[in-house]
Amino acid sequence: MGLAITATVGFSIWVCLWALGVKSFDGMLVMMVILVLGAAGHIIGPKLPGARGD
Secondary structure, eight states: OHHHHHHHHHHHHHHHHHHTTOOHHHHHHHHHHHHHHHHHHHHHGGGSTTOOOO
16 A cells, blocks of 8 residues: 555656656656655565564
8 A cells, every 4th residue: 555655646746846847757757766765665664673573
């Protein structure tokens, strides 16, 4: 669920930046950074100390 929210937020930021006149490729790079950080958090989260072992 967290990755879906991250993707939605990233896409929304991309569209808003594009509407404000930022080049679409630059806005897409910002979106990709947000997605990579969200994916990294999703992968690393269970390995952090204090994470519940489901």
